[in-house]
Amino acid sequence: MSIPKVFVLGLDGASWKILKPMTKELELKFFKTIFKKGSFGDNKSVIPPITGTAWPSIFTGKNPGKHGVFDFITVKDDFSTEYNSSFNVKSEFLWETLEKNNIKCGIINIPFSSPFRTKITFGEGDHLTKDWVNFSWPKSTTLGIRADNPAFEKRFFEVLDIQFKEIDFVLKNKETDFFAINIFINDTITHFRLKNKLLIKKYLLKLDKYLMDLYDKIKDESNLFIISDHGMHETFGWFFTNNWLENNGFLVFKKKKKYIFSRIFLNKKLFDKLVKIITFMVLKTGLIKFVGIRIKKLFHRKIKTQFRDSQFLYPHIVAKNIDWKKTKAYGIGSHGVIRINLKGREKNGCVEQKDYEKVKNDIIKKLKKIKGIEVFKREEIYSGKFTKQAPDILFEIEDGQYKSANSYNLKKKEFTKEGPNKIDADHSIYGIFCCLGKNIVNKEIKCSILDLTPTILHIFNIPIPKDMDGRVLTEIFKDKRKKLFQKKKIFEVGELSI
Numbered sequence: 001m002s003i004p005k006v007f008v009l010g011l012d013g014a015s016w017k018i019l020k021p022m023t024k025e026l027e028l029k030f031f032k033t034i035f036k037k038g039s040f041g042d043n044k045s046v047i048p049p050i051t052g053t054a055w056p057s058i059f060t061g062k063n064p065g066k067h068g069v070f071d072f073i074t075v076k077d078d079f080s081t082e083y084n085s086s087f088n089v090k091s092e093f094l095w096e097t098l099e100k101n102n103i104k105c106g107i108i109n110i111p112f113s114s115p116f117r118t119k120i121t122f123g124e125g126d127h128l129t130k131d132w133v134n135f136s137w138p139k140s141t142t143l144g145i146r147a148d149n150p151a152f153e154k155r156f157f158e159v160l161d162i163q164f165k166e167i168d169f170v171l172k173n174k175e176t177d178f179f180a181i182n183i184f185i186n187d188t189i190t191h192f193r194l195k196n197k198l199l200i201k202k203y204l205l206k207l208d209k210y211l212m213d214l215y216d217k218i219k220d221e222s223n224l225f226i227i228s229d230h231g232m233h234e235t236f237g238w239f240f241t242n243n244w245l246e247n248n249g250f251l252v253f254k255k256k257k258k259y260i261f262s263r264i265f266l267n268k269k270l271f272d273k274l275v276k277i278i279t280f281m282v283l284k285t286g287l288i289k290f291v292g293i294r295i296k297k298l299f300h301r302k303i304k305t306q307f308r309d310s311q312f313l314y315p316h317i318v319a320k321n322i323d324w325k326k327t328k329a330y331g332i333g334s335h336g337v338i339r340i341n342l343k344g345r346e347k348n349g350c351v352e353q354k355d356y357e358k359v360k361n362d363i364i365k366k367l368k369k370i371k372g373i374e375v376f377k378r379e380e381i382y383s384g385k386f387t388k389q390a391p392d393i394l395f396e397i398e399d400g401q402y403k404s405a406n407s408y409n410l411k412k413k414e415f416t417k418e419g420p421n422k423i424d425a426d427h428s429i430y431g432i433f434c435c436l437g438k439n440i441v442n443k444e445i446k447c448s449i450l451d452l453t454p455t456i457l458h459i460f461n462i463p464i465p466k467d468m469d470g471r472v473l474t475e476i477f478k479d480k481r482k483k484l485f486q487k488k489k490i491f492e493v494g495e496l497s498i
């Protein structure tokens with residue numbers, strides 16, 4: 001067995017708001033050990049606190065303005081979207097720096113790590129460059145079903161077993177100095193089942209046992225980091241950015257909206273019936289089954305990409321119906337973001353450069369009237385040469401209690417209780433940080449997700465690049481080690497040439 005010197009286990013979306021009371025109630029052995037022996041604390045995410053932006057920030061140690069990824073997706077000219085991959089991250093990943101320094105790395109399922117851009121000792125790709133349903137690669141860790149499928153829970157526990165078997169496999173068969181894996185399904189179960197307390201308890205008991213077994217195996221030789229990329233908060237409702245912009249005069253629709261045909265597909269029951277009839281007809285007319293299945297799949301893909309529910313229009317359908325000449329701002333993306341329809345920058349831009357600041361400030365002033373909202377101009381939260389690619393305005397409502405959507409509510413309401421997806425919880429700013437190891441003190445700390453990469457470089461005695469935004473968490477190390485690692489930010493890394 002080869003034990004890595006540093007082991008990072010991501011519990012995607014884990015939150016102390018859930019874990020602390022559960023540790024007490026369920027007597028979770030591993031988490032109790034952390035509070036007794038390790039360093040732990042709130043781990044502040046980036047804005048927006050979403051997986052697609054957070055993991056590249058964690059493993060570059062840089063804010064999104066420096067690595068250039070502000071979302072899971074890139075919006076194309078026709079307002080359709082495309083998933084990002086490692087090639088959208090314009091900065092060096094931790095494992096790339098480590099391998100250059102002859103430190104052997106094993107990486108499994110870290111969002112946006114794949115495809116691996118440089119040679120790696122051991123690596124398996126992540127799920128986010130794939131379809132939403134096909135969570136992980138390889139297929140053995142793919143959930144393969146949606147959360148509303150009755151088989152979801154059974155499959156969920158199977159995937160959890162597979163991921164910990166993978167860890168065992170790596171420890172037994174691969175020689176690594178640094179190993180990182182993300183348990184993404186932690187995010188999934190919290191999003192879709194937080195209100196099912198019995199299930200959450202069953203899951204946490206199982207997870208805790210797996211973590212305790214892992215810690216027992218590696219504790220003499222390794223520093224174990226358990227982190228999340230953002231927190232989770234129970235969701236009380238939805239906020240529709242484009243409805244708000246329309247109701248406040250910043251967004252105007254064309255008089256005749258072109259989604260009438262689309263609405264045939266909006267009624268899911270009717271649509272399913274239609275698919276059944278077509279499939280039946282194809283089969284009956286003597287065509288081979290294969291064709292029938294293909295047609296069925298095609299229709300389902302169509303409904304998935306076009307519409308979510310009869311009440312809500314998908315963002316790129318919204319975009320097609322916007323009167324761009326009269327629209328000053330719009331929202332598109334996975335979270336609460338607004339782009340000013342700036343002339344020369346946006347495809348259909350109409351806001352003159354000289355009016356840019358005024359329009360932005362007018363929107364912010366009105367947005368701030370919403371109870372519990374936090375509003376940010378991009379330049380207030382990002383630095384670096386990619387900042388100019390970010391949305392102009394970003395916001396959070398009551399730390400994730402209201403999920404912002406960029407689809408359009410046909411009932412014209414800005415706030416609703418039910419949204420396009422049935423979710424129990426959504427992302428919040430504070431995730432978790434824990435570290436256990438021989439040279440780690442027992443202390444509650446405050447840190448940011450940007451601190452992990454410089455801290456790990458520190459452990460391996462590798463100089464920290466000057467442009468890194470995170471800091472070395474010197475307070476988690478015992479004195480001797482702390483002194484040994486006082487060096488900071490000694491060299492500058494050049495542009496990434498990939």
Ligand SMILES: [Zn+2]
Binds near residue numbers: 012051052187
């Ligand atoms: Zn996440």
